[in-house]
Amino acid sequence: MVSERRRQEKKDRIIRAAARVFALKGYAGTLVADIAAEAGIGKGTLYQYFSSKEDLLFAVFYWYMDKIGASTMVGVSTLTQTASDKLTALGNAVLQACVEMAEMYGLVIEFWAASTSSKIEGRFKEVFRQGYGQYRELVAALITEGIERNEFRKDVDPHLLAATLVGTWDALGLQAWFDRDFAPIEANESFMAVFIAGLKSDRCHQSV
């Protein structure tokens, strides 16, 4: 029996190969043979590590969510002072990850599409919900922090805004994937300048 470590490494290699192919051709458009070829292994070998094409999609999904989560968390953990800066930096970090994995973004769409297919809906939706949930919590916490620090106006609902912000970043990532000329970070900075100004505006008005 080979070491568990070797096995896991091979699984990872297959997952990354599958991620590339799924992202490029979509789930339905991908042949198991394509993935095997991309991973440099035989078709049968793949089935020693994953029980089905669908199972492999799940594995790619979890891997991707982890990866994105890690990028985001790294971005956050290295944040500095003000809530404003943290928010902007968080968005940029997420979008930076999107840009760096541009060719992977197609995956997200495949995941959404897969969550439509009734058979597997449940498994995907739940993890999606959790992933986005954590993410939104993080953003909401930063907004709340800003409010408590008297940086932001007090009459906003952190959770509603967080949901929207997360959506915005998602959409910028999507757009960057769709149109490689689009610069999502630039757009985000431009946007955040306005948005954060809005978050601070109440203090401004109060000061008037």
Added chain:
Amino acid sequence: MVSERRRQEKKDRIIRAAARVFALKGYAGTLVADIAAEAGIGKGTLYQYFSSKEDLLFAVFYWYMDKIGASTMVGVSTLTQTASDKLTALGNAVLQACVEMAEMYGLVIEFWAASTSSKIEGRFKEVFRQGYGQYRELVAALITEGIERNEFRKDVDPHLLAATLVGTWDALGLQAWFDRDFAPIEANESFMAVFIAGLKSDRCHQSV
């Protein structure tokens, strides 16, 4: 030969049936037989109106874009005074359309996913680009209008912001589809309050 009018009516009926089924089961998960059954016709008949399943997806796509466009335009055409109000109202109109066609939103994902499939990528991407382009133009025009009316600060890039705003609304619609408890219009109003405050904030600062 039946009248061209009758033929078009039947095509529409098939398109709407296909839209429902695609939205529910996804493109890959949909059988041509499902669509025929939903449309109340025979499988063979369908091929007298559309040359292939893919062709039908295109038809649904065009139909959907038109429909969304119309909703949006209706929303815009009934707008009132200030650019701020117009922007908020436009977003709400779009989201209202999303909510009303909630069960159709799955289509958008299918369209995105389809645009990944290399075979048909081109056709979709172009129409997508055009649709979103028009939409962004509209939003950018409203922002420009606000700037010119001295309603908004002058140091923003209307096109960048427009791209972001459109993305935000898209994302809220997606989230509403994904989580039926999510209230996108409420979220949008909360968000737009902040965002528009930000757009006006420069004037505020200037006035200080």
Added chain:
Amino acid sequence: MVSERRRQEKKDRIIRAAARVFALKGYAGTLVADIAAEAGIGKGTLYQYFSSKEDLLFAVFYWYMDKIGASTMVGVSTLTQTASDKLTALGNAVLQACVEMAEMYGLVIEFWAASTSSKIEGRFKEVFRQGYGQYRELVAALITEGIERNEFRKDVDPHLLAATLVGTWDALGLQAWFDRDFAPIEANESFMAVFIAGLKSDRCHQSV
């Protein structure tokens, strides 16, 4: 929709084609494509009538049991006078059916083999049991009739003997299939002469 009658006719044609191929090549050795070719239809068509290869094996099984049952019953229903004659004639009728369907006998072995495969064991075994059960009942009834008519000795167990007789005929059929030079009917007449003499022997001894 075609008439139910046409559909049933086609099903029968497929079943007979499948029976020929299964008998010739065995279940495992048979390709679905072989059966389709033998039936003169496309592979896909077969699946409009049977949900799987295994399902088709069941259909062949039921068809075969019916057919054998019918032959047997016909043989019995036209029987004449004495229980001795009836028994011999029944055996001959069964073996006659075996000879006529010689190329089908392989099926029986496939059925037995299939009943080993755990997945389907239950379905087969039960019908087998019933089929053989009826058959044995019939033979036992004839022996009982012979006893009551004072044709046969009274100290025999009709059911035990019936089980054995049925087995004997089965085995002669098997042997005839295995070795085309073997004449099962001749063997059966030779055997039944002795066996029936044995059944009558007690009376003979008594008469001494």
Added chain:
Amino acid sequence: MVSERRRQEKKDRIIRAAARVFALKGYAGTLVADIAAEAGIGKGTLYQYFSSKEDLLFAVFYWYMDKIGASTMVGVSTLTQTASDKLTALGNAVLQACVEMAEMYGLVIEFWAASTSSKIEGRFKEVFRQGYGQYRELVAALITEGIERNEFRKDVDPHLLAATLVGTWDALGLQAWFDRDFAPIEANESFMAVFIAGLKSDRCHQSV
């Protein structure tokens, strides 16, 4: 190189393991991995002793024929006086072997089924023919002996009867395998009482 003896022992162990698994799951239903596991060796090791799965089936077949033959011969060699007793005892010995190896009987069916598969038909059929041939010869010899000893009537064909008797015992064995509640030896004694009475009946009639 290990001793030839060790090698043969290991081969035997594999054969017995294969026999158990083939009998339980059938040839087609058995994975080579199952056999290896049952034999407590690796899959690859198996191929150092047998060149293929089919080859292993042949080995099991020869092993089984030997084993059955041995049982039978043991039964015969310990037989006593009269031909009647010898015949009954032989049948009982065979059936006793069947009962003792009940879980192995499935093998016989697999062998029959395998002999249907055109690829290997020849090899099996020949050995089957030989095995059954020897067996029938033995029975025919006993019947002839009975005739010569004036124990049995003279107007019977020993070979035809022998073929039938062997078939009967085979069928009783099959039935015992199929229905574990069936008592083949009891059935055989009941049957042989009648059959041997029939074989003696001519003398009776002559004496009248």
Added chain:
DNA sequence: TATGAATGAGCCTTCATTCAT
């Protein structure tokens, strides 16, 4: 024109066999 029975290309998956260790 409308139908759905017929079709077969295409693809996922299995598993006997090989081979590097």
Added chain:
DNA sequence: TATGAATGAAGGCTCATTCAT
């Protein structure tokens, strides 16, 4: 020698499309 990971040929089944009615 022993192993089990790797392999890919083979085959069951699906489903978009065609076609006879």
